[in-house]
Amino acid sequence: MLYSDNAMIDEVLSFHAVSLVRGQNELLCGIDLQLASGQMLALLGPNGAGKTSLLNCVNGIKDYSGTIMLHGRSVLDFNLKQRAKILALLPQQSALSFPFSVSEIVMLGRYSHRTGNRIDCAITDRLLDLMHLTALAGRPYTSLSGGEKQRVQLARVLSQLVLTEDLALHRGSVLLLDEPVSSLDLLHQSSLMKVLKQLCDTGLAVAVVLHDLNLAAAYADQCALLKKGKLIASGTVEEVMTAPLIKQAYGIDVDIILHPKTAKPLVIRDH
Amino acid sequence: MRSLLLVITPMVIFLGLCVGPVDTSLFQVWSLLPSIIVSQSPIDPDLMGSYPVVRELRLPRTFLAWLVGAGLAMSGAAMQGLFRNPLADPSIIGVTSGASLGASIAVVLIGSQFNAWLGLSSIVLGAFLGGLLAVVIVYRLASGAHSSVNAGSLSADQGTSVATMLLVGIAITALAGAANSALAFIADNETLRRISLWNMGGLDGANDQRCLVGLLIIVPSMLILWRSHRSLDALLLGESEAHYLGVNVSYTKRLLIMVVALAVATSVALAGVIGFVGLVVPHLLRMLIGPGHRQLMVCSALAGGILLVLADVLARLLISPAELPVGVVTAVIGAPFFILLLRQRNGYALQ
Numbered sequence: 164m165l166y167s168d169n170a171m172i173d174e175v176l177s178f179h180a181v182s183l184v185r186g187q188n189e190l191l192c193g194i195d196l197q198l199a200s201g202q203m204l205a206l207l208g209p210n211g212a213g214k215t216s217l218l219n220c221v222n223g224i225k226d227y228s229g230t231i232m233l234h235g236r237s238v239l240d241f242n243l244k245q246r247a248k249i250l251a252l253l254p255q256q257s258a259l260s261f262p263f264s265v266s267e268i269v270m271l272g273r274y275s276h277r278t279g280n281r282i283d284c285a286i287t288d289r290l291l292d293l294m295h296l297t298a299l300a301g302r303p304y305t306s307l308s309g310g311e312k313q314r315v316q317l318a319r320v321l322s323q324l325v326l327t328e329d330l331a332l333h334r335g336s337v338l339l340l341d342e343p344v345s346s347l348d349l350l351h352q353s354s355l356m357k358v359l360k361q362l363c364d365t366g367l368a369v370a371v372v373l374h375d376l377n378l379a380a381a382y383a384d385q386c387a388l389l390k391k392g393k394l395i396a397s398g399t400v401e402e403v404m405t406a407p408l409i410k411q412a413y414g415i416d417v418d419i420i421l422h423p424k425t426a427k428p429l430v431i432r433d434h
Numbered sequence: 435m436r437s438l439l440l441v442i443t444p445m446v447i448f449l450g451l452c453v454g455p456v457d458t459s460l461f462q463v464w465s466l467l468p469s470i471i472v473s474q475s476p477i478d479p480d481l482m483g484s485y486p487v488v489r490e491l492r493l494p495r496t497f498l499a500w501l502v503g504a505g506l507a508m509s510g511a512a513m514q515g516l517f518r519n520p521l522a523d524p525s526i527i528g529v530t531s532g533a534s535l536g537a538s539i540a541v542v543l544i545g546s547q548f549n550a551w552l553g554l555s556s557i558v559l560g561a562f563l564g565g566l567l568a569v570v571i572v573y574r575l576a577s578g579a580h581s582s583v584n585a586g587s588l589s590a591d592q593g594t595s596v597a598t599m600l601l602v603g604i605a606i607t608a609l610a611g612a613a614n615s616a617l618a619f620i621a622d623n624e625t626l627r628r629i630s631l632w633n634m635g636g637l638d639g640a641n642d643q644r645c646l647v648g649l650l651i652i653v654p655s656m657l658i659l660w661r662s663h664r665s666l667d668a669l670l671l672g673e674s675e676a677h678y679l680g681v682n683v684s685y686t687k688r689l690l691i692m693v694v695a696l697a698v699a700t701s702v703a704l705a706g707v708i709g710f711v712g713l714v715v716p717h718l719l720r721m722l723i724g725p726g727h728r729q730l731m732v733c734s735a736l737a738g739g740i741l742l743v744l745a746d747v748l749a750r751l752l753i754s755p756a757e758l759p760v761g762v763v764t765a766v767i768g769a770p771f772f773i774l775l776l777r778q779r780n781g782y783a784l785q
Contacts, residue, residue: 247680252678254675260518261670262724267724274681323678
């Protein structure tokens, strides 16, 4: 994938003192975080830490305090279709009870574009190919396995960001993913992460909620560790993946060793 | 599918012009067609007798049947998409029961003879206003509600939750039904019969004015519904997903509900309560051509029109020279057919 314009935008998405209150609960509390183009940021933390809320503040929730800037403008200032072309969000689970075919689902990603049916079809075909879904193109979505559904949904959010037939992205595009690998087997987990990594290499900024710390360590450039709405650590994988921080976030004792092949941190639980 | 329906449509409409208690052959009606379409065209003296029957009775009736059937089926397709439920039908937002109540009030208070406006009886206006009022009430109540169902949506400003609307719609339908029964209870026998006949649906009141009103309201409504096909497709993914894709969810919801309310209130006002068409036509077509609204909406409109014209033909034929209420015909034929299909496609509806 190529950028339609080679100039990179350094900070495509940034959070400044973002807080969110729902009733008595403080779901997010003064989050400061930056995401640069070409980077993969892993959002980590126990259940209820506020990872999903953070993603929803970027697109959907409006009554947070603080600011979230996309390309130097508040996300709230964007027109819906304009924003949809540079920012896509894949939620945790997508319930769909109507038997759309796989290619129709991917095609839905083209909603905000006016590129015409021929180009939309070509983009859909290429994305199906990229996600190894070509054989399933005509199958009803409702008949797929959980992992296949997840890959279809990823192809759909990608088609939302694609501008042209050769899969060029809008410059500084951002992809937010909420636990994209939790329903996948080991093989598809790593193949999905590899696809994301390739996309990052071409300049896409990815923020991904993960529960598997080792997967995050293997693929992410940056990590953010949340607990009870607070950001307790952010930085490189090596800075965040330390036994004290993980103890603080998850309340479990771990050992950190280096992966024998990649030399990335490897989290080992003390059972 | 669409071309098949497009071919059948004129055939069915022609059939609608040919059938009735007065005997007219296919050939006679065929020769009358030019003078029906172009009013100046001279009429063969031999056909003078059947011209008024075809032009003044059957033509408006067939046309209105087609219009109402098309409008109901397309509204049904839109509601099933909006509520993400293949078992939704246009009456789900309270419009049908509201219109029913409005008509009953008009019958009881004013009587149906009084011609209010444009040759439309007060019952038509009562039904139309009642239907719209019910939807407005449902919509307002659902927007104000912060129920547990609503908590699932992204935030408070996300607008009216369709789940809440569904529940409020059921409540308002029950309330309007109760009020309707109360009115029927206090009404005298003659009024009671008129109320209940109206509730069975019937196209026997069709005239040029009604056709014109239908044309002016239902056709533009259908165009707006069709234009929303991309948003409806996206909404099937879920409201949040549609929002991420760039759909203005609350605007789309409001627009669709208003337009459906308008189309259905008009249909009910002009032709009484006709069940089954709005529920089953889009449902069956979805089984045949898939859930994409671009095709589904057009095919639903065509098939709904065909179905109601055919049902009306049967209503005129079955106990000729008397006629059955068309709502009875659609239900009697449609319901078993529907159950049969559901049983063949095991569990499809509840997937």
